[in-house]
Amino acid sequence: MTAGRIIAYIAAGLFLIFGFLFILAAFGEQFNSGWLITGFILVAIGFGLVFLGGRLKQTAQADQEVTLNIDLPANVELDSFKCENCGGALSTDNVEMVAGAPVVKCPYCGTSYQLTEDPKW
Ligand SMILES: [Zn+2]
CATH class of the missing domain: 1.20.58 (Methane Monooxygenase Hydroxylase; Chain G, domain 1)
Structure with a gap:
């Protein structure tokens, strides 16, 4: 270019x-x-x-396409992304950015919680 x-x-x-x-x-x-x-x-x-x-x-x-991807914590695997409460399969559609932090809202049990990033060793 x-x-x-x-x-x-x-x-x-x-x-x-x-x-x-x-x-x-x-x-x-x-x-x-x-x-x-x-x-x-x-x-x-x-x-x-x-x-x-x-x-x-x-x-x-x-x-240059401006793509706004939700920046998920590195430890979250998008393929096998499950609810902490009920184990239901979740997708990135169930993740919302609230005050700069990714928050999961489970469509199965209705739980919403913050995704926490475990330290990578
Ligand atoms: Zn759930």
């Missing part, structure tokens, strides 16, 4: 430099309208690449 932007900006810089050189050269000893047009085209391409580089950044940011 970033490499594409850098290449685009370097190429844009080269096009702008050569574009201005062509424009300057056009007003040399003899006015050369062909060089002037070439210069303006190069400058236009240069600005186009700058614009493109800016767009590359924006699309890269848009691609």
